[in-house]
Amino acid sequence: MPSRRINKIATAKLATNIRGELATESNLRVLEALPAFQAEDDLPQKLRRLLDRLEAAERTQPHPKP
Numbered sequence: 001m002p003s004r005r006i007n008k009i010a011t012a013k014l015a016t017n018i019r020g021e022l023a024t025e026s027n028l029r030v031l032e033a034l035p036a037f038q039a040e041d042d043l044p045q046k047l048r049r050l051l052d053r054l055e056a057a058e059r060t061q062p063h064p065k066p
Contacts, residue, residue: 021027031037039051 022031039048043051
């Protein structure tokens with residue numbers, strides 16, 4: 001069915017566009033400030049270290065341009 005294939009392609013493009021918009025610098029700043037996207041203070045130390053390493057790695061990689 002051609003319409004299903006077209007719908008799948010359109011859905012994939014939409015998902016790519018949404019991911020691109022969410023990854024913009026301004027959106028990342030806003031999202032990182034929201035409490036839902038912040039780690040709890042009472043996390044185990046090992047998990048906190050892993051999250052810190054992940055954040056450092058993400059800072060060194062350029063964000064994709066939409």
